[in-house]
Amino acid sequence: MENILEAKNLSKTYLLDRRQQHVLKNINLKVKKGEFLTVMGPSGSGKSTLLYNISGMDKMTAGEVVFTGEKLSQLSQAQLAEIRLKKMGFVFQQINLLKNLGIMDNIIISAYMAGDEKREKIKERAYQLMKKTGIIELAENEITQVSGGQLQRAAICRALINQPQILFADEPTGALNSSAAEVVMSVLQKINQEGTTIMMVTHDVKVAAQSQRILYMIDGNIEGEYNLDKFNENSELKERESTLSKWLINMGF
Numbered sequence: 289m290e291n292i293l294e295a296k297n298l299s300k301t302y303l304l305d306r307r308q309q310h311v312l313k314n315i316n317l318k319v320k321k322g323e324f325l326t327v328m329g330p331s332g333s334g335k336s337t338l339l340y341n342i343s344g345m346d347k348m349t350a351g352e353v354v355f356t357g358e359k360l361s362q363l364s365q366a367q368l369a370e371i372r373l374k375k376m377g378f379v380f381q382q383i384n385l386l387k388n389l390g391i392m393d394n395i396i397i398s399a400y401m402a403g404d405e406k407r408e409k410i411k412e413r414a415y416q417l418m419k420k421t422g423i424i425e426l427a428e429n430e431i432t433q434v435s436g437g438q439l440q441r442a443a444i445c446r447a448l449i450n451q452p453q454i455l456f457a458d459e460p461t462g463a464l465n466s467s468a469a470e471v472v473m474s475v476l477q478k479i480n481q482e483g484t485t486i487m488m489v490t491h492d493v494k495v496a497a498q499s500q501r502i503l504y505m506i507d508g509n510i511e512g513e514y515n516l517d518k519f520n521e522n523s524e525l526k527e528r529e530s531t532l533s534k535w536l537i538n539m540g541f
């Protein structure tokens with residue numbers, strides 16, 4: 289399968305109290321088009337930093353990231369912003385929807401600001417996304433009137449409004465109770481099955497077990513990789529979760 293994203297010797301170093309802290313150490317990885325990839329590892333191992341650097345949200349210290357054939361290091365800030373707006377979607381643990389806008393306006397604002405399309409066309413796409421994520425009845429609500437799980441589904445709609453090729457999700461279920469997390473994960477699986485590549489960070493084994501491949505990071509390195517592809521789509525989540533758990537324990541999780 290074709291790669292959508294590739295990191296080559298990706299490194300990130302922070303200067304902290306005049307000391308260099310190597311948070312990503314020559315990371316090499318490939319993300320295949322259409323796959324659902326998860327990054328796990330202990331707190332502080334560099335998972336979020338990997339997501340931010342591989343998506344061009346943060347500036348890598350060394351190495352290269354190639355996204356749909358383009359080298360991110362060679363792009364200007366404006367070109368990077370354009371790619372992030374139109375080809376990438378982002379979902380975070382903290383759901384940063386704008387408080388003074390309703391659900392619908394929060395979902396459509398980035399597409400509307402991009403200025404390429406008429407509002408009605410964008411709204412039609414937003415309705416389709418809200419239908420898919422089960423929040424259609426909330427379109428006219430204020431964001432203070434809905435639950436955390438519904439808000440996260442609205443955030444997913446916002447992330448998908450420009451039809452990105454890849455969705456980056458940093459702990460998308462981290463702030464949710466288990467039933468809301470389940471719904472959000474079924475939404476992510478559906479989106480993935482429809483063709484959007486997903487790269488996600490999570491601490492939660494049950495959440496990770498719903499993806500296809502898991503990378504395990506320790507101290508800025510990718511120390512292992514586990515493939516859940518051998519399970520077919522209908523296999524029990526419990527079975528996937530239990531074999532993944534065994535592997536993670538071996539990795540020191």
Ligand SMILES: Nc1ncnc2c1ncn2[C@@H]1O[C@H](COP(=O)(O)OP(=O)(O)OP(=O)(O)O)[C@@H](O)[C@H]1O
Pocket residue numbers: 302303304309311329330331332333334335336337338
């Ligand atoms: N802006 C920054 N400046 C300095 N150090 C940073 C910065 N961002 C992250 N770090 C450091 O980089 C390391 C990796 O952080 P990162 O957030 O990527 O880890 P993580 O694996 O996602 O952790 P967690 O699971 O706790 O979210 C940590 O030691 C962190 O303190």
